[in-house]
Amino acid sequence: MxxxxxxxxxxxxxxxxxxxxxxxxxxxxxxxxxxxxxxxxxxxxxxxxxxxxxxxxxxxxxxxxxxxxxxxxxxxxxxxxxxxxxxxxxxxxxxxxxxxxxxxxxxxxxxxxxxSIPDVTESPTAAAVPPPRWKQATVIWLAFFPTSLALTVLLAPVSAGWPVVLRVLVSTLVATPWMTYVFLPFVTRLCGRWLRAAG
CATH class of the missing domain: 3.30.70.100 (Alpha-Beta Plaits)
Incomplete structure (x- = not known):
């Protein structure tokens, strides 16, 4: 190695x-x-x-x-x-x-x-090309939509009478770490082949 x-x-x-x-x-x-x-x-x-x-x-x-x-x-x-x-x-x-x-x-x-700098004993490798922005946006949406839907359904029974600002605050406090640390990495890995495909 x-x-x-x-x-x-x-x-x-x-x-x-x-x-x-x-x-x-x-x-x-x-x-x-x-x-x-x-x-x-x-x-x-x-x-x-x-x-x-x-x-x-x-x-x-x-x-x-x-x-x-x-x-x-x-x-x-x-x-x-x-x-x-x-x-x-x-x-x-x-x-x-x-x-x-x-x-x-x-x-x-x-x-x-x-x-990194490639090891001198190896042939140089090209840098990975990032996926197009529309693919990145699609993957983020694929993670965001079910998260938002689930939180809306789960919080509805207890937050119906809350002010809009409080409902959004609680929802985003729960959604942000879930999306960043768990669900978005999972969806990204799931869609990895498509993300790296040409086009």
Missing amino acids: ATDTRIAPADTDGPLTVSITRRVRPQDELLMQAWVHAGTSMAERFDGFLGAGWVRSGEQDWHMLYRFDSRAHLDAWERSTERMRWLRSAADLVEHRRTEYRTGIEGWFDEPETR
């Missing part, structure tokens, strides 16, 4: 999404799935972990995402003994291609703010 050579991400107080591209032989798909699952199981035990996912591109490239709520929590995971051992366990399984750091909710979609 190639060394994880990269430009350090800029300091930020907000959540960070890390996108990693790794290459795996097609015959090792089941081993790769088990390895990714093991890494996610470890990462979710660290403070600030917000979620993870992966999508395949072609037969060999795997694009993996994980997200932490702050740079400090991300650093704790990336420098941990557990992660180092986990990475070493796949030395004969995966070839590291690129690491990218992204910020904000669009970190699940957009061009990274900072990207």
Whole structure:
């Protein structure tokens, strides 16, 4: 596995999404799935972990995402003994291609703010092209509509007499963390192939 050579991400107080591209032989798909699952199981035990996912591109490239709520929590995971051992366990399984750091909710979609330098022993790889804005908007809507509908139905019995501002306040206080940390990453992973398809 190639060394994880990269430009350090800029300091930020907000959540960070890390996108990693790794290459795996097609015959090792089941081993790769088990390895990714093991890494996610470890990462979710660290403070600030917000979620993870992966999508395949072609037969060999795997694009993996994980997200932490702050740079400090991300650093704790990336420098941990557990992660180092986990990475070493796949030395004969995966070839590291690129690491990218992204910020904000669009970190699940957009061009990274900072990207790694490919290892000198590998051929350079092109940066991932973000999906068109209309696809990003569609995925956000797919997460927003059922969330909004469910909250309207669930809150209606108790909030019928509330002022509009209070109803909207409570609804958005519930919807925002659910969308950001749980449902939008899930829908994004579900639609990953379509998001990255041309057009």
